[in-house]
Amino acid sequence: MALAHTILTVLSEQPSTGYDISKRFEESVSCYWKASQQQIYRELGKMEVAGWVSFDLIPQAGKPDKKVYRITPAGQAELARWYPEPTEPAPIREDLLVKVLAGAFMPQAQLVAELRRRRQGHLDQLMRYQAMEAQYQVHPNPPRQEQYRYLTLRRGLRYEQDWIAWCDEVLALLAPTADDITTAHYR
Amino acid sequence: MALAHTILTVLSEQPSTGYDISKRFEESVSCYWKASQQQIYRELGKMEVAGWVSFDLIPQAGKPDKKVYRITPAGQAELARWYPEPTEPAPIREDLLVKVLAGAFMPQAQLVAELRRRRQGHLDQLMRYQAMEAQYQVHPNPPRQEQYRYLTLRRGLRYEQDWIAWCDEVLALLAPTADDITTAHYR
DNA sequence: AGCCTATACTCAACATATTGAGTATGTCAA
């Protein structure tokens, strides 16, 4: 359900095509909501039926016609209805943690390699977020929307930093003996 | 796909019924993998067809018959095949972050209330994990499996701590003015 | 005596997400 509300939120900022929304998801929303183009198009279709959004069909020469969606009063009402509902933490399904659990039965070198690879990936993402964060520092008095967007970016930053710190912690325990952590002490 | 591999991993530790697996998921695996009983039963059925697990039917007086599943050599081979494959970070879909983004258009008091509520929830979970962590301290020389399990628990601990820290950060920026963060400075 | 919880599993319907193909054209660079 919340995909619809995420779309309603980004449409509150400005009317957009499905394609635009997908772009915006990738660049700034992706740290807390992943959705494919197909999902967005399908959801927009459903939301249109529900009356939460409407669109203008903009004929284009050459390219396919654009559907520029905007939020309707009914959509705003739905957003307001949803807003105060309590949220639950998102369920987590982390393959990497399963691999750590299975570590007792599998070659440790493979786990160590994977942890190093993942650490690097999280570091790359962290650096992208830090570049985005630097953008916020240059504007002395940003619009209200930007301030809230910044708070979501902070979540992304922390998330990547936390992953890196955990990878380091695990690698420090696994790497010294290279195939046995029996001698490593906890904490 | 990885649900099957998670089940294979817990079955590597010991043969279990679907019911048992579900219990174990809830208590110790839930910090990185959530799955309902129904999902587990269905997945076990598919895995049995694939030959990755087999079961003994234990007739029980009164209760329905037990299916005690164990991993087969084919299942072990599948786990070994899967193990070195690179993992991707799990896609995130966090309602709360969407609400933060929508904060510019919605009553701030509702967001603040929700952040406080969520902070408390993460604190409760953190305390449960800390109680579990204390269990590991008492065993001086734990079996190998327990050591890896401990590393996954560390991820859960960090995750909750990180959420709490972010909630505090956001609340500190939002709360002072109670309905406007214009005057708050970044970082 | 009646109710709740735990054990133990099955089936069905629905919702959500992923993957891949298909349509159509403009722009830019090798």
Next chain:
DNA sequence: TTGACATACTCAATATGTTGAGTATAGGCT
């Protein structure tokens, strides 16, 4: 000029996850 990439959307199949009901009985509590 060929090919990659961006724009812009649609359809279909499959995979995965959620929700709710249904079957059955033991044991403990009120």
